[in-house]
Amino acid sequence: MDPQNQASIEFLSQKTVIRTMNYSASRAFYTEVFGLSIVEEYDDENGSKGIILRYGGQESNALLEISEIKESHGYYQEAFSEKMGSNKISIQLRTDNMLYWADRLQKNWEARGPVLRPWGSQYLYLLDPDGMQVIIYQESKK
Numbered sequence: 001m002d003p004q005n006q007a008s009i010e011f012l013s014q015k016t017v018i019r020t021m022n023y024s025a026s027r028a029f030y031t032e033v034f035g036l037s038i039v040e041e042y043d044d045e046n047g048s049k050g051i052i053l054r055y056g057g058q059e060s061n062a063l064l065e066i067s068e069i070k071e072s073h074g075y076y077q078e079a080f081s082e083k084m085g086s087n088k089i090s091i092q093l094r095t096d097n098m099l100y101w102a103d104r105l106q107k108n109w110e111a112r113g114p115v116l117r118p119w120g121s122q123y124l125y126l127l128d129p130d131g132m133q134v135i136i137y138q139e140s141k142k
Contacts (some may be wrong), residue, residue, distance in 0.1 A: 030064065
């Protein structure tokens with residue numbers, strides 16, 4: 001590969017999209033419980049609305065989009081109106097302050113943990129309003 005063209009093929013950011021069945025509950029969960037910052041909100045007035053959120057500070061390129069697509073929209077799929085059926089997919093967020101998150105979630109949301117994993121990291125498990133598993137973890141300090 002030509003090193004001069006290397007920059008043109010690198011990924012610049014990462015965005016995860018969740019098609020939610022309850023937009024307002026998911027919006028509140030990710031903005032109020034987690035405190036994610038709003039990058040953009042949209043409503044096409046044709047059965048699709050959503051919000052794009054940023055993990056971390058202004059320099060972060062890790063994004064989460066919460067989208068509601070109504071049955072009247074051409075892109076609608078029946079699964080958009082159903083809860084997640086398993087923990088096959090999860091969102092995992094790394095922190096350096098597990099005690100802060102354990103305390104914050106104890107007051108605002110049902111969570112399990114922190115759980116000390118065999119490799120030394122601590123995990124805090126919870127489900128978002130659609131049943132998506134969200135894990136907050138702190139790596140072991142070596």
